[in-house]
Amino acid sequence: MKAVVHANKQGVAGLTICEMDEMNPKAGEVRVKLKTAGLNHRDLFVLVRHQPTDPPLIIGSDGAGLVDAIGEGVDGIHVGDEVIINPSLGWREKTAAPPHGFEILGLPFHGTFAEKVVVPADNVAPKPAYLTWEEAGVLSLAGLTAYRALFTQGQLRKGMKVLIPGIGSGVALLLLQFAKSAGATVYVTSRSEEKCRKALELGAHKAFDSNGDWEQELGGEKMDLVIECVGAATFNKSLQQLIPGGTIVTFGASAGDVVDLNLRDFFYGQYRLIGSTLGSAAEYKEMLEFIQHHQIKPIIDKMYPLDQFAEALQRIEKAEQLGKIGFHI
Numbered sequence: 343m344k345a346v347v348h349a350n351k352q353g354v355a356g357l358t359i360c361e362m363d364e365m366n367p368k369a370g371e372v373r374v375k376l377k378t379a380g381l382n383h384r385d386l387f388v389l390v391r392h393q394p395t396d397p398p399l400i401i402g403s404d405g406a407g408l409v410d411a412i413g414e415g416v417d418g419i420h421v422g423d424e425v426i427i428n429p430s431l432g433w434r435e436k437t438a439a440p441p442h443g444f445e446i447l448g449l450p451f452h453g454t455f456a457e458k459v460v461v462p463a464d465n466v467a468p469k470p471a472y473l474t475w476e477e478a479g480v481l482s483l484a485g486l487t488a489y490r491a492l493f494t495q496g497q498l499r500k501g502m503k504v505l506i507p508g509i510g511s512g513v514a515l516l517l518l519q520f521a522k523s524a525g526a527t528v529y530v531t532s533r534s535e536e537k538c539r540k541a542l543e544l545g546a547h548k549a550f551d552s553n554g555d556w557e558q559e560l561g562g563e564k565m566d567l568v569i570e571c572v573g574a575a576t577f578n579k580s581l582q583q584l585i586p587g588g589t590i591v592t593f594g595a596s597a598g599d600v601v602d603l604n605l606r607d608f609f610y611g612q613y614r615l616i617g618s619t620l621g622s623a624a625e626y627k628e629m630l631e632f633i634q635h636h637q638i639k640p641i642i643d644k645m646y647p648l649d650q651f652a653e654a655l656q657r658i659e660k661a662e663q664l665g666k667i668g669f670h671i
């Protein structure tokens with residue numbers, strides 16, 4: 343089968359599209375013939391974490407398609423079922439942190455940038471009928487991350503003011519859609535005027551320049567909650583926009599892992615800083631129910647054929663996208 347494989351060299355230079363052996367599902371697993379797959383910033387990080395000396399790896403965490411083979415002991419799933427893949431492996435219950443053994447599809451296990459992928463049967467769910475194949479294929483990783491960050495960790499409630507920096511991110515746009523649907527007032531930032539304009543069209547209350555003066559832009563308004571996935575470039579500005587006792591949830595660091603933190607300001611402000619990462623099977627189920635209830639569709643930036651993986655990765659690396667990038671397979 344055709345697959346995008348990382349081997350021999352670090353970074354994008356180690357990626358090729360080539361033939362790989364099809365895998366057969368073992369007990370408790372299913373094989374999915376993919377129709378679409380979704381790109382995430384994680385796929386770029388994987389190209390650095392997966393070492394040239396490691397066995398070749400098919401990358402990719404998101405995808406949707408048809409079940410085409412079923413391992414022993416799997417009940418309730420049939421060949422031909424239309425499914426969406428949950429990339430969170432080994433995390434069932436809504437616990438404070440993932441259990442030992444938690445992994446994300448696409449490293450260390452073969453991922454979705456291929457004609458077929460084998461996953462645990464628990465990691466497929468019926469494709470929501472109102473989503474296109476493109477929307478279903480790009481939803482899972484961003485949707486689950488946004489859901490846990492906003493609701494489980496951020497405890498978002500109706501009427502709250504929420505700030506989401508870096509709205510170009512695929513996760514950030516879903517955060518905007520989820521928070522709006524839950525009755526929050528949403529403020530966003532971007533380095534792109536065009537992305538700010540589109541965010542306003544999608545229901546953001548205010549959208550302003552990530553590199554500007556946020557206090558001035560907000561005119562003294564303070565936030566109950568900030569969901570941070572940009573990282574060092576915006577973290578302290580985000581923190582400064584909280585009400586006393588407000589919460590900042592962080593799950594990403596596209597623009598740097600390390601920040602200076604003024605501890606005195608932090609403890610006088612009685613702020614709460616909460617880490618988050620992806621989510622459990624329980625939250626995946628809740629997320630699918632939530633989006634179906636509110637008929638939320640992920641915004642697609644651009645779809646590529648699989649052999650144009652390099653162009654797609656370049657687009658996300660340069661942050662040219664607004665929303666999700668995907669592949670037709």
Ligand SMILES: NC(=O)c1ccc[n+]([C@@H]2O[C@H](COP(=O)([O-])OP(=O)(O)OC[C@H]3O[C@@H](n4cnc5c(N)ncnc54)[C@H](OP(=O)(O)O)[C@@H]3O)[C@@H](O)[C@H]2O)c1
Binds near residue numbers: 508619663
């Ligand atoms: N922990 C987890 O489980 C988990 C899960 C999903 C994602 N993440 C992380 O969350 C982040 C977002 O993921 P994604 O796939 O949605 O990423 P993405 O689509 O690549 O978006 C990143 C966005 O961050 C903003 N940005 C990047 N560099 C910036 C800078 N120097 N200054 C200001 N803004 C900057 C940009 O927004 P504008 O273009 O609007 O300026 C960009 O579109 C990544 O770091 C990813 O690794 C973590």
